[in-house]
Amino acid sequence: MLTNEQSAQTLPELAAPAVQPETETMTGAVATLQALLAEGVDTIFGYPGGAIIPIYDALYDFKEQLNHVLVRHEQGGIHAAQGYARSSGKVGVVFATSGPGATNLVTGLADALIDSTPLVCITGQVFAHLLGTDAFQETDIINITTPITKWNYQVTNAEEIPEALAKAFYIARSGRPGPVLIDITKNAQQQKHDFAPYVPCTHIRSYRPVPIVRPEYIREAAALINQAKRPFVLWGQGVILGKAEQEFKAFIEKSGIPAAWTILGAGALPTDHPLNVGMLGMHGNYGPNVLTNECDVLIAIGMRFDDRVTGRLDKYAKQAKVIHLDIDPTEIDKNVATTVPVWGDCKETLPLLTALVEAKLHPEWHERFRVHMEQEVDAVIREELFPTSEEMTMGEVIQQLNELTEGEAVIVTDVGQHQMVACRYAKLNKTRSNITSGGLGTMGFALPAAIGAKFGTPHRPVVAIIGDGGVQMTIQELGTIMQTGVDVKIIILNNRFLGMVRQWQELFNDRRYSFVDIQSPDYVTVASGYGISGKRVEARAELKQSLHQMLEHPGSFLLEIMVSKENNIFPMVPQGCSVAEIRLR
């Protein structure tokens, strides 16, 4: 390739040539990596195999610019990329080979789609001429992943690579984010082509990521809010995805409206903020659930009225006028009929709304939340956080952790009772501090997601909180920790049961404990096999000191904490019940 200078030297007699974009000949594999660099990618989570060898071969020369994390299973790879994306706000990138490599991504794609996580997954595919022949490790990953990707595309020709990847990144991160999969046949990776300079994608004519803001709906929403006697804000991950934490804070501080969060929205407003009244949903706080059915105006911001949040829909907030702010038009009126739909990016709509709402305090309404919180503290919280029983509770572990981290850690949770306890009680000072599998409820998420979260925010402590069931689903990622030396603190809350399922069996199936009694290996020994320090805590007396030891330890540390076997998570909105029927015990 000639540089501008060289061409000027070799062709002195010619007038300055019109500026022509210079092309460069390279393989599709190199073009793939160049595209990643152009998109600002610094970290890739992946696992090689036959159909993606050309890309891995090219990667050998890009080791300085691209940090490839070799995971132990592609599911671990994609959950790590999710953790990376959720902690950093950047697009997570995954490499996998064809066939089993690609199918191992399925759970993570489904998880990322339902939790709106921006990912670009690149899978190798068999040679284009072998498509449809049942070739070795050929799987129709495009059709398998169509319902679980925001977009997917198969590249069969090197020439298509830059444009396909430019679209992939644009689609993954714009509008309501989501996972994209690009399947690249081996011939396209190997093929040489004369590539023009990379052009990022900024527009696709059939895709409108952000709806136009309609001032009349802002005005209608503000009028409803200004007339409201008992307004109530519900916020979700949309506030975080829209990077609208400040705008959100300004809105509720001016309007004085009590605000409650979905588990994916947790941390967008600090736990200690006086207007933060707690968690919504099945195991959320008492007041926010009960008072959902007493508020007069419900303002939902970047949340999608999931059934775990709403309980029985035909008894959900029927008395209230509903204002719904969302970037995704399919969410408006999907589960809950809105009075005023405020379509758009909440980073744009919230300041417009703030400008029109009156400054208020709503002291009597806040008092209702305070009274309900007092009831909940008496009935549930005090005993959970400061137990008088001999056995340790999950809540006291989180409480002690809060005291040590002071709310500065990124908390990554798996799925089950420990997840609900961690979400309910973890103190979060900063946004992007609570990483959990919300919509899909994927056991096995936490360990790999914590690895990714640490790569995404290397300067923050990352603590994974995992059940003894879930940790055994992706425990092989201890190998990734060993090899990369990434600093992740792992807390296993061991209740010797698949606790959440056991709780349901206790409450709703006459204690018929059907296959929830799960045995564990000696986790400390397993960790030491991977060169990871660890400790088992069996008595309360050692708890605080052990947590302290874990946090102070240079590098990863595994802490197995033996907690009460048959504790239940309350409050609880039983399935099929309305939020107002939430049980305190």
Next chain:
Amino acid sequence: MSQQASIDRQEYNITAYTENQVGLLNRIAIIFSRRKINIESLNVSPSEIEGIHRFNIVINETEEVVGKLARQIEKQIEVLKVYYNTNADVIWQEMALYKVPTDVIAEKAIVERLLRENGARAVVIRKDYTVFETTGHREETDNLIRVLQPYGLIEFVRSARIAIIKASDGFNSKLREFERREPSTEPAENEYLNSRDKVFTM
């Protein structure tokens, strides 16, 4: 399904304008199959603008469900625009072909009269068979099957439904506009918010 829902169900015609992209048919089809909704009729063909295809999808559902499905379709990256309409709101046609032995038609004058009465037109006449074509509503094309059955109908085929929306100004001008402005970064329009219950769009 509640009784009310079954009463409110009727045929809806969903019209979608899309890019011409491999895999998009599947992406749209699974929006229905995921919800266990049967597609009664599906036509996909090039629109008047090169590179843009038009889907005509017929389903039996309540308006609430159809509205949500339409939004889910429009959410797909490569879909430009979706409308939905009741049968009363569209002009629709299906085309049918009938293969009949030529000697029967030649011998029996009544057959020719029946074909004429049913608006059928011969497309191919061979020594052994003749192919007739009609277009119309389902009952009309069905009727001709009944008529021809006693005379040795050899083969029958019916196309999917195509439908033109009565009230709409049409999408032609918008399609041309798309073409003219490309690439444009402006979101195109937001009609849904102007009349939320009538028009669907984002």
